[in-house]
Amino acid sequence: xxxxxxxxxxxxxxAGVRRFATEAVAEFEKETAHAAKETSKWKMVTYAAIPAxxxxxxxxxxxxxxxHRNVPAYPYMDYRVRDFPWGPxxxxxxx
Numbered sequence: 001x002x003x004x005x006x007x008x009x010x011x012x013x014x015a016g017v018r019r020f021a022t023e024a025v026a027e028f029e030k031e032t033a034h035a036a037k038e039t040s041k042w043k044m045v046t047y048a049a050i051p052a053x054x055x056x057x058x059x060x061x062x063x064x065x066x067x068h069r070n071v072p073a074y075p076y077m078d079y080r081v082r083d084f085p086w087g088p089x090x091x092x093x094x095x
Contacts, residue, residue: 071077
Protein backbone atom coordinates (compact mmCIF):
# COMPACT_ATOMS: atom_id res chain seq x y z
CA UNK A 1 0.00 0.00 0.00
CA UNK A 2 2.85 2.36 0.88
CA UNK A 3 4.57 1.61 -2.41
CA UNK A 4 1.41 2.45 -4.30
CA UNK A 5 1.09 5.80 -2.52
CA UNK A 6 4.69 6.75 -3.16
CA UNK A 7 4.35 5.76 -6.80
CA UNK A 8 1.18 7.88 -7.20
CA UNK A 9 2.86 10.82 -5.45
CA UNK A 10 5.90 10.52 -7.75
CA UNK A 11 3.65 10.41 -10.85
CA UNK A 12 1.71 13.45 -9.64
CA UNK A 13 4.92 15.42 -9.07
CA UNK A 14 6.20 14.51 -12.52
CA ALA A 15 2.90 15.53 -14.11
CA GLY A 16 3.07 18.87 -12.32
CA VAL A 17 -0.14 18.29 -10.41
CA ARG A 18 1.20 19.18 -6.98
CA ARG A 19 1.89 22.87 -6.60
CA PHE A 20 3.53 24.76 -3.81
CA ALA A 21 2.52 28.17 -2.53
CA THR A 22 5.64 29.80 -3.98
CA GLU A 23 4.71 28.57 -7.44
CA ALA A 24 1.20 29.96 -7.09
CA VAL A 25 2.56 33.32 -5.92
CA ALA A 26 5.00 33.47 -8.83
CA GLU A 27 2.25 32.64 -11.31
CA PHE A 28 -0.05 35.26 -9.74
CA GLU A 29 2.69 37.91 -9.98
CA LYS A 30 3.29 36.98 -13.61
CA GLU A 31 -0.43 37.30 -14.43
CA THR A 32 -0.65 40.59 -12.50
CA ALA A 33 2.31 42.02 -14.40
CA HIS A 34 0.73 41.01 -17.70
CA ALA A 35 -2.60 42.56 -16.68
CA ALA A 36 -0.87 45.81 -15.68
CA LYS A 37 0.95 45.92 -19.02
CA GLU A 38 -2.27 45.37 -20.97
CA THR A 39 -4.08 47.98 -18.88
CA SER A 40 -1.44 50.61 -19.57
CA LYS A 41 -1.51 49.75 -23.28
CA TRP A 42 -5.27 50.24 -23.54
CA LYS A 43 -5.09 53.45 -21.50
CA MET A 44 -2.68 54.87 -24.08
CA VAL A 45 -4.91 53.70 -26.94
CA THR A 46 -7.86 55.42 -25.28
CA TYR A 47 -5.94 58.64 -24.72
CA ALA A 48 -4.93 58.64 -28.39
CA ALA A 49 -8.45 57.90 -29.62
CA ILE A 50 -10.20 60.63 -27.62
CA PRO A 51 -8.65 63.58 -29.55
CA ALA A 52 -9.24 61.75 -32.83
CA UNK A 53 -12.94 61.29 -32.01
CA UNK A 54 -13.30 64.90 -30.88
CA UNK A 55 -11.57 66.13 -34.05
CA UNK A 56 -13.79 64.00 -36.26
CA UNK A 57 -16.89 65.29 -34.46
CA UNK A 58 -15.80 68.91 -34.88
CA UNK A 59 -15.06 68.32 -38.56
CA UNK A 60 -18.42 66.65 -39.10
CA UNK A 61 -20.46 69.34 -37.38
CA UNK A 62 -18.50 72.25 -38.86
CA UNK A 63 -19.37 71.11 -42.38
CA UNK A 64 -23.05 70.71 -41.61
CA UNK A 65 -25.49 71.52 -44.35
CA UNK A 66 -29.22 71.29 -44.68
CA UNK A 67 -30.88 68.76 -46.90
CA HIS A 68 -33.53 70.16 -49.19
CA ARG A 69 -36.00 67.90 -50.82
CA ASN A 70 -36.23 68.81 -54.48
CA VAL A 71 -39.50 67.31 -55.60
CA PRO A 72 -40.64 68.09 -59.13
CA ALA A 73 -44.14 69.48 -59.40
CA TYR A 74 -45.62 66.68 -61.49
CA PRO A 75 -49.40 66.92 -61.78
CA TYR A 76 -49.98 63.22 -61.18
CA MET A 77 -48.37 63.55 -57.72
CA ASP A 78 -51.20 65.84 -56.60
CA TYR A 79 -53.92 63.34 -57.37
CA ARG A 80 -56.65 63.45 -54.70
CA VAL A 81 -59.87 61.46 -54.74
CA ARG A 82 -61.38 63.62 -52.02
CA ASP A 83 -60.32 66.58 -49.91
CA PHE A 84 -58.81 66.33 -46.46
CA PRO A 85 -61.23 66.87 -43.58
CA TRP A 86 -59.52 70.17 -42.72
CA GLY A 87 -59.58 71.52 -46.26
CA PRO A 88 -57.88 71.19 -49.64
CA UNK A 89 -54.41 72.26 -48.44
CA UNK A 90 -52.63 69.26 -46.79
CA UNK A 91 -50.13 71.48 -44.94
CA UNK A 92 -52.67 73.46 -42.90
CA UNK A 93 -53.35 70.67 -40.40
CA UNK A 94 -49.64 69.81 -39.87
CA UNK A 95 -47.77 71.97 -37.41
